[in-house]
Amino acid sequence: MTSKRSLPAAIDMAPWQGRTDPEPDSERWHQCIRPLEAGDTPGAVLVGFASDAGVARNQGRPGAAAGPSAIRRALAPLAWHREGPAFDAGDVTCEGDALETAQDALATRLAPLLDAGHLPIVLGGGHEVAYASWSGLARHLETREDAPRIGIINFDAHFDLRDPTQVRSSGTPFAQIAEQCRARSWPFRYACLGVSRAANTRALFRRAEALDVLVREDREFDARRLDALQRDLERFIARCDHLYLTIDLDVLPAAEAPGVSAPAARGVSLALLEPLLEVIRDSGKLRLADLAELNPDFDLDARTAKAAARLVHLLTLNG
Numbered sequence: 001m002t003s004k005r006s007l008p009a010a011i012d013m014a015p016w017q018g019r020t021d022p023e024p025d026s027e028r029w030h031q032c033i034r035p036l037e038a039g040d041t042p043g044a045v046l047v048g049f050a051s052d053a054g055v056a057r058n059q060g061r062p063g064a065a066a067g068p069s070a071i072r073r074a075l076a077p078l079a080w081h082r083e084g085p086a087f088d089a090g091d092v093t094c095e096g097d098a099l100e101t102a103q104d105a106l107a108t109r110l111a112p113l114l115d116a117g118h119l120p121i122v123l124g125g126g127h128e129v130a131y132a133s134w135s136g137l138a139r140h141l142e143t144r145e146d147a148p149r150i151g152i153i154n155f156d157a158h159f160d161l162r163d164p165t166q167v168r169s170s171g172t173p174f175a176q177i178a179e180q181c182r183a184r185s186w187p188f189r190y191a192c193l194g195v196s197r198a199a200n201t202r203a204l205f206r207r208a209e210a211l212d213v214l215v216r217e218d219r220e221f222d223a224r225r226l227d228a229l230q231r232d233l234e235r236f237i238a239r240c241d242h243l244y245l246t247i248d249l250d251v252l253p254a255a256e257a258p259g260v261s262a263p264a265a266r267g268v269s270l271a272l273l274e275p276l277l278e279v280i281r282d283s284g285k286l287r288l289a290d291l292a293e294l295n296p297d298f299d300l301d302a303r304t305a306k307a308a309a310r311l312v313h314l315l316t317l318n319g
């Protein structure tokens with residue numbers, strides 16, 4: 001059960017505003033989402049990770065700390081189609097450069113949510129969120145299984161497999177996770193989908209190969225190949241018992257997601273991304289998801305926030 005101690009003192013529900021329609025059965029998210037309370041029945045739980053310390057360390061454009069509230073504001077007016085409940089569990093905030101403290105705090109927040117049977121959706125924050133998300137899932141699973149078969153599915157223009165012994169940042173989470181898996185003798189199963197060859201060095205491609213990463217480049221995504229991509233994804237999922245889904249919004253084309261640290265010249269469009277996300281959502285194995293890298297400072301008409309909100313909506317549609 002989610003204990004009182006693992007929840008923040010007060011959850012700010014101010015972003016949850018939007019139009020209210022007079023006719024019946026016309027609810028929107030802002031009318032249905034509730035602040036999470038101890039003992040609530042399992043549902044989708046939003047947790048913000050207000051951090052851009054990892055982006056700053058990675059020489060990127062800071063601003064992602066404001067991502068969680070921008071996603072909430074974009075989600076608030078969307079139509080409600082869920083049967084089950086959705087909750088807001090507030091934010092974990094990174095103070096200054098205290099990234100490791102914030103990552104530990106998020107993992108500590110997530111583990112009891114998973115223990116209680118919730119589906120946490122973490123709203124980033126820079127992609128440093130991924131190490132914290134995985135750590136929360138690991139804490140949940142380590143008491144239950146010897147070597148959990150976790151599949152990490154990352155939609156991203158970047159591998160984020162930089163060497164963490166130099167600096168731990170938004171560019172290193174999956175290398176940090178790989179190191180954790182090695183230390184625990186857990187399998188490391190990582191699919192990185194939407195990678196831009198132009199945006200990743202040869203060293204990163206070599207590291208991905210050494211770690212047996214399932215790689216699909218952005219140029220492989222087109223409507224004619226969607227069935228084949230879907231089958232690849234299903235084969236990957238079959239080798240895992242638990243899925244951690246992470247979406248770096250810079251996988252989308254810059255026209256769909258201008259509000260990120262590193263916009264993609266090509267990218268993978270929402271139209272191709274969504275059917276693959278539905279496969280993951282409907283697999284019965286999805287335990288945890290996050291959305292990373294929204295930077296409202298560079299957004300246009302909240303385009304990126306709206307894309308992120310649509311993805312949260314899609315991932316939570318079946319519950």
Ligand SMILES: N=CN[C@@H](CCC(=O)O)C(=O)O
Binds near residue numbers: 127199261
């Ligand atoms: N999380 C972002 N990772 C990318 C950023 C690339 C860039 O800033 O150009 C990376 O480290 O490769």
Ligand SMILES: [Mn+2]
Binds near residue numbers: 158248250251262
């Ligand atoms: Mn990226």
Ligand SMILES: [Mn+2]
Binds near residue numbers: 156158159160248
């Ligand atoms: Mn990334």
